[in-house]
Amino acid sequence: MNNLQSEMASPRICCSALLVLLLVSSCNAGDHPACPAAWSAAVGAELFHGGVGGGGGGEAQCSAAAPHTPVAVFAHDVDPVRFALNLEFAEAEFFLHAAFGVGLDHLAPNLTLGGPPPVGARKAGLDELTWRVCAEFAYQEIGHLRLQQRI
Incomplete structure (x- = not known):
């Protein structure tokens, strides 16, 4: 791979890493019920140890959505x-x-x-x-x- 190709591949990797980091930072401390705190740690470990989509050991799973609560219709x-x-x-x-x-x-x-x-x-x-x-x-x-x- 020549220098031009390696320079063009670099922004793709950076964009992927940036998107994952934004996702992890938006899901910190488990504020959202469908995205617990353990999830962000698992994604961070996957990013830095297994690569993006690299098939690392632990697959993180988000919890199920909250149950449907009826709301009054005015x-x-x-x-x-x-x-x-x-x-x-x-x-x-x-x-x-x-x-x-x-x-x-x-x-x-x-x-x-x-x-x-x-x-x-x-x-x-x-x-x-x-x-x-x-x-x-x-x-x-x-x-x-x-x-x-x-x-």
């Missing part, structure tokens, strides 16, 4: 949340009809909750790239609706 919060949910449904229908020519009634009937079927929508004549983008957005919106259904 009356003035209902309308904005309902608007956001309706917007997600509209986006999902738009992208599903653009990409596939069908809506939530056909692809995810458990999410429609008995609402009326859309009227007047049809598949758009899209080129391959635009179709892929619309399909990706459609799948993303279905994921958003599934997440909101679980909450």
Whole structure:
């Protein structure tokens, strides 16, 4: 490896080490319940003894997230949340009809909750790239609706 190549490899190693050190310093003293104090010591040992991703002996494991705690929903919060949910449904229908020519009634009937079927929508004549983008957005919106259904 010549001098130019070794000089170019140096910033990559420094960036990786800097990112890991920032991660360790942000997780010091175990302030966050999902990142105990033992974790930062294990990462530091891995960095300096086994290398970044070098497969050192002890694999550090973060603890599980805190359990879900229900929170009260106030009356003035209902309308904005309902608007956001309706917007997600509209986006999902738009992208599903653009990409596939069908809506939530056909692809995810458990999410429609008995609402009326859309009227007047049809598949758009899209080129391959635009179709892929619309399909990706459609799948993303279905994921958003599934997440909101679980909450």
